[in-house]
Amino acid sequence: MPSLESLPPELLCSILSHAEPFNPTIKQYTVNFKTCKHNLESIITHPLYNLAATSKHLKDTVEEYARILLKKHAKFHGPKKSNKFIYRKKWLKWLDATCQLCHKKSVRKAIFDNIMTCCATCDKKEWPKMTMTDASHKHNLSRLDLFTPNILHPDLPKLSVALYCCMGTNATMLLEREVLERKRYIHDLLGDHAKNTAFMQSRRNRHLRIIKHMDVTIHRGKWIRQSHTLSAEKKESKSMSSAEERRRFTEKMVEQERMYMQG
Numbered sequence: 001m002p003s004l005e006s007l008p009p010e011l012l013c014s015i016l017s018h019a020e021p022f023n024p025t026i027k028q029y030t031v032n033f034k035t036c037k038h039n040l041e042s043i044i045t046h047p048l049y050n051l052a053a054t055s056k057h058l059k060d061t062v063e064e065y066a067r068i069l070l071k072k073h074a075k076f077h078g079p080k081k082s083n084k085f086i087y088r089k090k091w092l093k094w095l096d097a098t099c100q101l102c103h104k105k106s107v108r109k110a111i112f113d114n115i116m117t118c119c120a121t122c123d124k125k126e127w128p129k130m131t132m133t134d135a136s137h138k139h140n141l142s143r144l145d146l147f148t149p150n151i152l153h154p155d156l157p158k159l160s161v162a163l164y165c166c167m168g169t170n171a172t173m174l175l176e177r178e179v180l181e182r183k184r185y186i187h188d189l190l191g192d193h194a195k196n197t198a199f200m201q202s203r204r205n206r207h208l209r210i211i212k213h214m215d216v217t218i219h220r221g222k223w224i225r226q227s228h229t230l231s232a233e234k235k236e237s238k239s240m241s242s243a244e245e246r247r248r249f250t251e252k253m254v255e256q257e258r259m260y261m262q263g
């Protein structure tokens with residue numbers, strides 16, 4: 001029966017290409033209880049390391065594979081002869097600390113690809129993006145237009161969403177290309193209404209009211225249920241007074257919005 005070790009090197013390299021060779025972020029932290037310190041050599045549980053740990057033959061294969069990757073992508077030629085040099089270690093370190101687009105030093109990961117090291121300049125250039133607030137205010141798209149599918153747009157696909165932590169707060173990011181495409185689609189549905197800025201602004205506010213009556217909110221780019229608590233200070237409107245009233249209001253408003261979308 002053939003084993004991994006009996007396979008020809010080309011086939012082994014093809015198998016290794018599925019062992020997350022371009023993901024430098026797989027790490028698992030364990031503590032060395034004797035010293036109470038992280039032992040850097042023992043924490044790496046990357047599939048390439050796991051495979052290399054199984055036998056000398058697979059270790060040599062992984063090393064050769066990492067050497068080829070370094071030569072091809074980093075133009076790095078390792079020492080001619082050294083028993084101490086570890087190519088897989090060098091490869092993962094290089095991936096983790098080098099922008100994969102311009103090859104400058106960087107440790108940040110791309111906002112829309114959290115395993116790819118990418119400097120801020122390349123990230124901006126390669127993936128033009130905007131915050132949810134900009135998509136909503138500058139392009140007059142409501143949250144119901146952006147975070148689909150939902151009650152108003154049950155058949156619209158999901159847009160790509162990523163979170164970006166900036167000064168301690170998470171900003172919800174969307175790809176510019178997808179937002180503009182969505183805008184064109186919504187404008188087509190709305191026909192002449194879309195040319196009326198005041199209409200578009202009040203439409204956005206109406207959608208906020210629908211969302212409020214649905215007892216849902218957007219959290220980390222996803223719709224989540226929000227338990228409804230009656231406000232003690234201000235009097236709630238009749239439409240908010242019970243689950244049945246909220247459901248009735250939502251249905252009526254969604255129906256009206258659908259009428260507008262027929263042009």
Ligand SMILES: [Zn+2]
Nearest residue numbers: 099102119122
């Ligand atoms: Zn870069």
